[in-house]
Amino acid sequence: MTKPTTEMTRDVRVDIAVCTFRRAELAETLRSLAAIAVPDGTAIRIIVADNDVQPSAAPLVDALRPGVPFEIDYVHCPAGNISIARNACLDNATGHYLAFVDDDETVSRDWLLRLLETAVATGAEAVLGPVRAGYDLSAPSWMRRGDFHSTRPVWVGGEIVTGYTCNVLLDRNHPALVGRRFNLALGRTGGEDTEFFTHMHKAGGRLAYASDALVYEIVPENRASFQWLAKRRFRSGQTHGRLLAQAAAGGGRAVGIVRAAAKSGYCAIASLLFVVSPVVRSRYALRAIMHAGVVSGLLGVRELEQYGASEVAAR
Template sequence: MIEAATQIPVDIRVDIAVCTFRRPELAETLRSLAAISVPEGTAIRIIVADNDVEPSAAGLVDALRSEVPFEIDYVHCPAGNISIARNACLDNATADYLAFVDDDETVSRDWLMRLLETAAVTGAEAVLGPVRAGYDLDAPPWMRRGDFHSTRPVWVGGEIVTGYTCNVLLDRKRPALAGRRFNLALGKTGGEDTEFFTHMHGDGGRLAYAPDALVYEIVPEKRASFEWLARRRFRSGQTHGRLLKQAAAGGGKAAEVVRATAKSGYCATASLLFVASPVVRSRYALRAIMHAGVVSGLFGVRELEQYGASEVAAR
């Protein structure tokens, strides 16, 4: 844990962005933000970006204003495209830092402190925190033991090369973030955050990790299934494959297809070998599906939709 509270700059402003689409859980997200520890001299504002066709979250936000000690800026930004909502947050942000959390998450009391400490120590353009999944007793035992829904960054060659928006702090002053926006073409499929941070990193931006900046997410019943995880992993693979395709030159695409196909086959075989261990078997099977998604993305197959109406159906 970084012990650097005294290194957090004074007199800074932080905007906290929450993109929402027909989620009553937004109320608990806002209540958790109301209870966060705030460094002395730090001004907080919350941006709620409502991505529904109608301003369906407006009444909920208004009802909670008296419970939240920070200004709440409600922005209606239709419809059913998460990139539109994320870009609305970028466009309406005016603070030194912009944090993103999801509308079905709650933050820990020291969440913002830990993000700001890490930003001050590392000077990174983006600081990621972990998302810890919570399962009810109806979730399959293998899923609870394997913790398949929690989110943490992945290191490649000792560094983080891409990120996510479910728990992140952005330093808006950094050139690598100037004018950067989320891809509208990916606003229904997902993967817009992976692309955003991959390109930021490619332009010299750095990503750091604050392991104690905890955010919590309860896994709803419809997501507590192998089928939902498989769909998610396949789409994630498609995004990765599309990014590999963009970066590949000449015979590079063919090499990536061979590599991803081999990885998918290896993981599928391993899942059969570990049939007696549900956690290990499922982990290998999902990796096989993810690498199959990479192949799909390399061939330019359209990515699966998961936002808007598709998102509502999956809850």
Template sequence: MTQNRERRPVKIDIAVCTYRRAELDQTLLSLAVLSVPSGTLVRIIVADNDVTPSARDRVDAMRSAVPFEITYVHCPASNISIARNACLDHATGDFVAFIDDDETASEDWLAELLVTADTTGAAAVLGPVRAVYPNMAPAWMRRGDFHSTLPVWVSGDIRTGYTCNALLRRSAPSLTGRRFNIALGRSGGEDTEFFAHMHKAGGRIAYAEDALVYEPVPSGRASVAWLTKRRFRMGQTHGRMLLESSAGLGRWKAIALAGAKSAYCFAAATLLAAFPVPRHRYGLRGIMHAGVVSGLFGVREIEQYGNLEEAPR
């Protein structure tokens, strides 16, 4: 006679890296009301990336409002890769989910990520990040939604990702021992590299379109200058990664192609000068391709994070 055995609970660690952000309270409150599937155990890991343990008291004050265990980790200083790696090092669950300290999760966020992970068997699952604009943001920026985050498909495949809304299957061979590059912890791009290398190692990336999180856009980011800097750095990261697999003539071909794409985008932006949304879309894409050229020439990524105005994300 076969004896029925109770199914082992699925354990999830939710990782929140933080750096001097009061918005952490709202992030934790949104996690407190998550719809958690039956048979799922949740723990929250808060990795404080400040020089001093400035978030400890804030986290302690929130414990009574959150129905899950919270593990506080102090991991200085001002390098987001150190914080992300601390979360991976302290994770013990079947999965680890990442959400930023200025985001709020929708009620079904975690459940939707888990359903997609279960149905696809993917090593990683990404969800959408919907930008919430302040009233002072330019109308064209709100219409074009330039700050929301979505995955990029190449020939029907997602080849890299981001940590502002992601779920990782810790047992996946492509993730075994994998960590974020500390050298990129102040410039950004560490998550792009992490997922790209995971994908190259055979890890599949899936997408859960209903696993929504929301991110307010601070006034300092609702500007062309911030978007320009960010797109250029994104291009630099992509160019540096292309450089890893390109040598000799292949490198020069990649530089020529990126340069041509940049020129095309700037020309299109000029022709569409009377239409703000497509003008800025083409202009920012041209800047990104210019960043690719920079990266292919080996120029180090510009530092974008590490202070209160541009806290690591």
């Protein structure tokens, strides 16, 4: 088996968590995990956390078991709340490391190797990898050119201060992660991962980036629209605004509202100025919507739901 360039000096156990909710694409996710390269001395176990009311993913997982060279632990954790599923993965993990990928993604062959290399080299509590979006020809040309669905970390002042669960490796033994769980109140809206990693970072946890730990996601037709992106950006802004509100003291919230509103207005005007350039126009428009979401979050408006019944309705 392939060894990473940074040598693993001891036996390592890695759990790979996949939270699922009525997605047939889970089959391709598991097939891609079955083909990953694993360093010598590393044991792999896959945790599938089924968030449906009924254990609907169980037959698919059982059918795929013979073709997967790793143990698969199927966990039924109802229902319709992604935080319940993510916490079930944390509760059932036994390895030194726990990786998360989504049930509509496929991983590259060297994905885990690259995450482990970076974890060993940096000692970071969490290592993020990129998610590269794939579009079919039915997606708008501006969307394909601008690559609006790919996921990468954002640096603030030269460091990563929050993260995501669609491609991440956690070192479970670090104090900033011990006992940490995803917020159940955000399990239907999303943003639970942003909050998780923001609080981890504030507790002294570090986030690193493995740029070649690639994960791929095909964008389905119902997500290849400006409306879907706008809803996603607004909800992301709401989460950011709520976190800002939690940290604000005195007049800090009012200052935050004014600042976010000004940014939203600036981006809205910029989107109009670039009306002849669909990619640039859409970027500014989506940023305007995101900052409007920050205002909403600072004002305490409840975040939009995107999991459970809302997720089913969107498919």
